[in-house]
Structure formats: C-alpha cells, structure tokens
Amino acid sequence: MSENPGHNQLEEVLRLRGVRKSYNVGLPTETEVLHGINLTLQRRDFAALIGNSGSGKSTLLNLVGLLDTPTSGEIEVLGEATHTIGDRRRTMLRGRSIGFVFQFHHLIQAFTALENVLMPLMVAHGKPSAKQNALALSLLKEVGLGDYASRKPDQLSGGQQQRVAVARALVTHPALLLADEPTGNLDSKSAAEVFDLFRKFNQKFGCAVLLVTHDANLSGQCDRIITLTDGRIESDSGGVVSIDQ
Amino acid sequence: MWTEWTIATKFLREGRSQSALILIGIGVGVAVIVFITALITGLQDNIIDRTLGTQAHIKLSAPEEINRILPVDDDSVQLILESKRAQRLRSINNWLQLRDVLDSLPEVTAVSPIISGPAFARRGEALQSVALVGIDSERYQQILPISDDMIDGIFSVGAGKAVIGKQLAIELGISVGDKLRLQTGQDGDSVLSVAGIFELGVRELDARYVYLDMSQAQSLLNLPGAATVIDMTVTQIFNADEIATRIRKLTGQKVESWMETNAQLLNALQSQSLSTNMISVFVALSVALGIASVLSVSVVQRTREIGILRAIGISRSKMLRVFLIQGALFGLLGSLLGGLSGYLLVWVFNTFGPKLFFIPVDPNLLFAATVLATLTGVVSASIPARRAAQLDPVEAIRHV
Secondary structure, eight states: OOOOTTSOTTOEEEEEEEEEEEESTTSTTOEEEEEEEEEEEETTOEEEEEOOTTSSHHHHHHHHTTSSOOSEEEEEETTEEOSSSOHHHHHHHHHHHEEEEOTTOOOOTTSOHHHHHHHHHHHHHSSOOHHHHHHHHHHHHHTTOGGGTTOOGGGSOHHHHHHHHHHHHHTTOOSEEEEESTTTTSOHHHHHHHHHHHHHHHHHHOOEEEEEOSOHHHHHTSSEEEEEETTEEEEEESOSSOOOO | OHHHHHHHHHHHHHTHHHHHHHHHHHHHHHHHHHHHHHHHHHHHHHHHHHHHHTSOSEEEEOOOOOOOOOOOOTTSOOOOOOOOOOOOOOOOTTHHHHHHHHHTOTTEEEEEEEEEEEEEEEETTEEEEEEEEEEOHHHHHHHSOGGGGEEEEOOOOOTTEEEEEHHHHHHHTOOTTOEEEEEOTTSOEEEEEEEEEEOOSOHHHHHHEEEEEHHHHHHHTTOTTOOOEEEEEESSGGGHHHHHHHHHHHHOSEEEEHHHHTHHHHHHHHHHHHHHHHHHHHHHHHHHHHHHHHHHHHHHHTHHHHHHHHHTTOOHHHHHHHHHHHHHHHHHHHHHHHHHHHHHHHHHHHHHSOOSSOOOOOHHHHHHHHHHHHHHHHHHHHHHHHHHHHOOHHHHHHOO
C-alpha cells in the first residue's frame, strides 16, 4: 500500500466561503437551510460535524461532497473553485478527490466485495489494471476482509459491508473522506472497528475526514468538532486553524 | 465502454427472473413477426408463381380498331352516334421485326410470338370450343416450360401434330396418338394427331388450349404469316408495368402487363402486405413498450445504486449508456431467441403443416429482425436511461 508522506499535512483540501443553500428557490416556500458557512479543512483534520436534525448537516455534507451545488458562496476542493465547473468536471473531481461512506453501507449488490472496492477506479478508468486490483485487495485486507473479496454484499454482515464501503471510499486515495452517520446502523463493536479504520487512514494517507454523527461518544474521539445550529456554525473546537468569520 | 458493459451485464444477471421474462416476451414478439413475415412472403411468392406460371408477364397485340371521326368545321356542332367496330382477328404488323427489337431489350428475358384464335374441336359427335395457340415451340417454352407439365406423350407441335389439355382430352375421349379434328369459322378444317396431353392445373387452360405449330394455326385461322400476340417475360416481375409502358411507346402496339390484367390480385396482395406490416408494427410497439417498462422499473429499483455510482464518480453519459446497453442486449438476445423460434415455427409449418405451399427461409430476415430489435431496444431504453442519468444523486442516495 502506498502511503502519502509527500502530502503536506497542513495542505488545504476544502474551503467554504459564505456558502448558502436554499430550497424551493423562487417559490413562496423558499427556505434557506445554510446561512453563510465558512469552513476550511486540512489533510490532517479528523473532524466531526454535529448538530440536531434539521440543522443542515446533511445539506452541508452534500455540498462539500459536490453532490449538490450551493445557492451562493464558493466551495474549493484542493484549491479548485467548483461553482463554475460543469457536471462532468464536478463528477470527475468528486470521483477522484472525495470518498463517501454512507449510513446504509451502499454497496452495489450485483458486484463482489472486491469489485465494489474497485468501482471508483472502474468508473474513472475502465477495466482495472493488475496494480489496481492488488491495491483494492490490499485495502480489503487492511479492513480485515481479505478473505471475503469474492463475496457478494448480501453474504456479508452489516459491519463487514460498511468496512467494504470504507475500502471503496479510499481506493482512489481521496483528499477528503466524507461519512454520513457511518456507524449509525452498526453494533458498537463494528462501529468502533469502522471508526478505527477512519483514524488509521487519516494518519496513513493524510486524508481529511469529515464525519457527520449523532453519537457523542464518536464525536468525542475526533480531533475537531464542528457544531451546526440552524444552518450556522455555532462552534468549531480543536481545529488547527479556527474558522475565519 | 468496458465499465458500462460490465455494470449493464451484471445488472441484467442480477435481475435474472426479470430479464428472463422480458427476453421471453421479446422472443415471442419477434417470433410472431418472423413467422408471419415468412408465411406471408411464402404465400405471396406462391400465389404470384402460380399466377405467372401459366401466363406471360407482358402481352403485346395489335391495337384495337377504332372508327375515325371526320373533323368538322369550327363553327358547326357534330352529333355522333358511333357503332364501335368489331375487333376481328388480325396480325400484328411487322411482328418479325418487332420480335427482333423486343429480343434486344435487356430487361426482357423471353419473347414468343403466338397466333391464337377460336376454333371447334370435334371427335365424332362431341364438339368443344377451343383456343388455338400456334407457337414457335422453342420460344414458347421459355415463357411457359410446358414440357414439365406433360402427363402423357411428348410436347411436340410439328407437322400435323397438336398438344391438348387433360380436360379437353377427357371431354373428347382422346388419348395420345388419336386424331383430332379442328374447325374454324374461316373455313379452316384439318385433322391432327394428338402428340401429348398436358395438365397445368388451371381448368380454363386444360379445357381449352390446343397447341399447334404456328404455320398450321395460321392456315386454320386463315391469317397466313400472322402473329396475333407476342408474349414476353421480364427479369423483375414487379417492373412489368413500367417495361410494358416503355414497349407501348416504342412500338405503338397494345401492350399489357400481368399487373394490369391481375389488378385485383395485386390489390389483394398489397392489402395482405399492409395488414402484415400493421401486425408487425403493433407487435414491435408492444415489445418496445415492454423493454421500456422493465427498464423503468429497474431504474426505480436501482435508484440508490445509481446515486452511489454517481457519488463515486460515474458520469451522466456513462450512466445513460449502462441502461442503453441493457436495452440493446434485451433487443439482441430477445430477437435471437425469437428469430430461432420463428424459424422453428416455419420448419414445423413446412414439415407438419397442410403443405399447401412451402415457406422459404430467408437468413436476411433473421438478420434484419435482430438489427431492428436491437435498435428498438436502444430506443425504448432511452427514456428510462435518461431518467437514470438525470437522477439527482442526493435524492437517489436517500431513496429507500
């Protein structure tokens, strides 16, 4: 497995400037969910994003993950401004630089664990090379599923599926790993395993982790805790650089 | 394309029962189209073969005789009570030269001058009205290979010989070698020996045709050196009308193609083709709708997976292609299945059917059906595929 010692741990992977998001724009029901978010994340960051439901966590995560576009404001990923680029480029940037882990361990049921891990490389480059295969297999070993490579998702437990999803999120060596309630669906043992994996990869790959969670126990273990209340960042503790308001 | 292909085939294999059902559905549709097309093509070829088997594609005869009306002064009114002229039997002018000109036309394959007229055939007390057909045996056989239809004796119209149909032979009680007396209104009267008896399967011909040598018929009909009709066959039977028109302009004679004389038959054939095409179109339409609905359901079922694929970086165009490929595969595999079943049906029909006619097996039909069905698959997949490509990843991932 290639480690990335070359990465500057303070390299900025994400910058949000005055990001606002409204739904039903132009309709009488227009609601602004995020009211001007400023935020930066660096490679070494291991951050929890917490907040009550309805505070805009998921919306923020979708924006950061380039799955959605802000109504106004700027989002830069690895220094590249994203508000002017088209869907094609945004998709490419997302595939290359951002890894996702969702609550319901979304694996593609028709593919084996190994193929699921390879999927981000397949959609970007086509048929995976032997080297990419080896990388995916080593990641599966890393998450403790080396022997399960040829199993289909429905032959794996929830915790195992989530670990496959973590391996998949990391196969492209993303700069940023986004996790939406990644342990919400798991028993405490599996949850701890998955969390440890995040920690491990954060240190090993220098991949910033932003983790949305309700679990105070989990967020307590993070280096940085960003609290979102009613679409505003209420507090941001433990970060290397505090947010510039 | 590798990625799209892999995802598409995995998806199809995962939804195995769904895929199998729609493949059977497409197969049945394509089998119906292939079978009905082959059946109707076979039937029509057969009908045309039978119709043209006993007649020339184009017939040339002398123009009808008409009354010439004397022109009158401009300021007078002319009232005419016209008594149409009786069309006497007469020769085509310069038919020998005409024959040579027609011989030189590339689209005309055979030219056979004939002299034909009415007569009575008599044997003892029995009297039958017949049509004398004086032929140049060699040329005539290029139009109608009557030697193949002989049931007794040989086809020979040499000096003093005649060949008659089976029905006439029965009615006059004649067998090969017997004498036959022919009388015409033009004081012609001669006795010939019957060299052979044919059966064409068309009652009118089998009961009335008496084949003679041209010169024999000319003397019986009192038209020395004459030919009343020139029969022709052409390479492209459905161009007969066009060729007839050209020959009419070229020669100034009366020229009729089989398409004019069999207008009703052609009309029937066209209606039949039209209804076959209608059936094919509607079957194809329901096949297309079947593919579209199966893929639409699949897109809904896979909404979350599509969202995930989009999140991990698959582009809209690749997502689109994943579903287009599925549609194409449905069309391709379904039509192969259906095409083979269709041919099986044709084989069953040919082997165990009523054996009224044979359905030819045209490999091009299978090829055309496969190509068309694959295209239909792609087109039908385009709507669900577009929906898959346009899915908002955020909502797709949340979809349960």
